[in-house]
Amino acid sequence: MGVHYHKRLMAHGPGETPSPGRAPVPARATLLDFFHDATRRTGAFLVHDDGYRTWSYRYDEVGAAARRVAARLHAAGLAKGDAVVLWGENRPEWIVAFWACLLRGIVVVPIDFRSAPALVDHIGGIVKARLLLAGEDVEAAAVTLDVPRWPLATMLRETEGESPGRGPGPGEPPPVPITADDTAEIIFTSGATAEPKGVIITHRNVLANIVPIEREMAKYQRYIRPFSPIRFLNLLPLSHMFGQAMATFVPPMLGGTVVFMRSLAPADIVGQIRARRISVLVSVPKILDVLREHVRHRFPETLAVQPPPDSGIAPLPKEKWYRRWWRFRRVHRAFGMKFWSAVVGAAPLDPELEAFWGGLGFLVVQGYGLTETAPIVTLNHPLNARRGSVGKPIHGVEVKIADDGEILVRGDNVSQGYFGGTTEATRTRADGWLHTGDIGGLDEQGRLYIRGRKKEMIVTPEGLNVFPEDVERALLAETGVRDAAVVGRHWEGEERVHAVLVLDDPAAMARVVQGANSRLGDHQKIRSASIWTGADLPRTEGTRKLKRTALRAWAESGEQPAVRPVTGEDPLQHVIGRFAKGRDDVDDDTPIETLALSSLERVELLMALEQQFQTIVDEGAFAAARTVGDLRTLVGDRESGIADRERPTAATLDRAGTTGPTGTEPDAPRRLGGTADATPFDFPRWNRAPWAYWLRRLSLPTWILPLGRVFAWVHVEGREHLEGLRGPVVFAATHQSHMDTPILLMALPRRWRYATAVAMAKEFFTAHFHPEGQPIGRRLTNGANYYLASLFFNAFPIPQREAGARHTLRYIGQLFEEGQSLLIFPEGKRTMDGEINPFRAGIGMIGSKLGVPVVPVRLEGADRLLHQKAKFPTPGRVRVTFGPPLYLEGDDYAALAGQVEAAVRALGNSKFEI
Structure with a gap:
């Protein structure tokens, strides 16, 4: 008999009162009941950092957008039961589209945004999709599916009125009857099989997951309230059921906020956690692994948590959590004091990784589930977590262990089958239990422990079972092992334990196997091994699970790729070789895309380059590199004889060439791109402090602008174009004189005048930013001009001949987040004769990337007031004309800038004489 453990969901009956101190949980017939309750809130719900600026949306805004998109779906002829493919990166619009489909009874078919277009075509054909909803980070143009395509990016911005020409949209259509057994989504799991399987998920399946969690959380609402809002940084794909649950369902139970970000660089993740005051990180274990290496490098004292072999570092004694927290307070300060937990899913959590973060005083929470269980089976209680366990079954779910050790699951959360009703679905549920294929055990308290996969379990000739994960842990504990996988290899009719290794030194294979075997039981000992010459073993893109089927087939084939020796002659090739997946034909002309790196592997490559060359690599310039040779020049590799090649930067490699030639500063920090996005200067933040704002707010109307009006007699036209606008916006103005900024501030309505930042050329302040060799007098006057302009006009520098486009956009995005608009002079220089x-x-890049309207502004006559060659202004008339706002889309930034220029030139037909 197998071990059997279950928890039944005990719902309150009609009129029954919940326990004292517990908030009542509303009845949920379908997911739409949850949606309607959640979207009555007005607090912050979804935040998206797209790498340039941050977009924030409230619960009620998301609800209104979902209803609007639902109306569009109805108007487009989509009906209940139709399928819509949702293929996009994590972003608020993904959740809007998800709820919009559910409101109309339309079946959502999520696909991981990293999937190939061919897979999208294949799945779309299987479900007979009627529509494709595509994100910005996917190759939608490569999809041949013959269905309409709607961009996700417009689904919230058009609700704000930022996307013109679409009109108010259709009215709200009649409601669609939805039941608990209606299909909500079909999630395809491809794995290593040729034919993807679509798991049918109903409203009942998902509710069976979220209602027990909601009831449990209700017990702690009054304790959580002082720490609200709870903010989640979600790095799991929304196409994955667990990532979806931790963004769409769990945070609303707490009135929490979900943050999505584009970058997976560890420094960016840590910065995001600190800046957004994140409480909980949601990710795959691999993210925690990458962060562990980042923390170890940045805070060497953390090596004492798990001292490396032969390091001589004494391990720490066992301590209470508060002592660990205090010991590693520098780490906690780096993450921010609100951060306390990581919730991991989608892949097994290495106990050593869990122990590391626990040793620093952080809580790591893991659970267990499958796509077929929508997705949660067991979950560790945050206040009663047990290391190594995946927790207890949630209410309403039964778990038992079969005689052969397989985990069996039964409950309303279990899917009723696969799309198309495959025989496998019938076979696995013939006895009423879902056969998970996982091997595990239950302790006396009902906690579940996972040992491995049943089909991956190795049976020795002696009839003993070997779980690959146990042997892999022994291998990974050996020095010099970067990655390891254990599979069963058949030899003379018997299955033997075989290791596939990725080593720093392939010649050390015998030592590694011997060391691991010394800690293993006789039946677990490794009988044979192979060297895998790639950077990493093959894993699935989303969950980072080992592709054991492919590894077993490779091992069985007996093929042994030649091991390319690594020498110290070419440090870049040493790094690239780890990521080249066994290729020996990689040279400087090799396109990086042909290395087939996953998103996390790209992050690891970036970190490896930083470590090898002892430099700081800018992510934007790294992403812009196209070949291995680009990487060589970007890191400034002098050892390979290519020292004189111009270093590409984010600016010079960008398609648009947004910032022109790259400047070179001999004393700038050595980063990817030279002076580039490494930011050799800090943008001013002090001038946005309250004291600076109020000094500026008092000075402008009392003496600065009145003084300007003595010389500039300003006539304004086109103010009506500003009346319907909501900030922030970009004012793109012609540049005629040093009087332009006060003149334009005079012309702006009051609500814009005191909430606009002014962009000024950084090169104008060369004596301040690069004082070497500059006369002392010029350094003092130039510095004074910089600080006075920053203080009284809320100005900041933009590099024109130096790289720094990405960092500049990021700063402007922060201004927009604070409600500031931007005044910029796209010509980059003053006019000589009024031309x-x-x-x-x-200007095209700013308008398109940051998604703000651009208002063309034509300034005429200011060059006569204060010409380039004049030292003192001459009083006279000036005309300022505002044009209709432009909404820029696309990545041909030069062409977009041309649109703005044409709009400005068209404003020169006024009858007012100057």
């Missing part, structure tokens, strides 16, 4: 110079592509 309009060509607009630089940067």
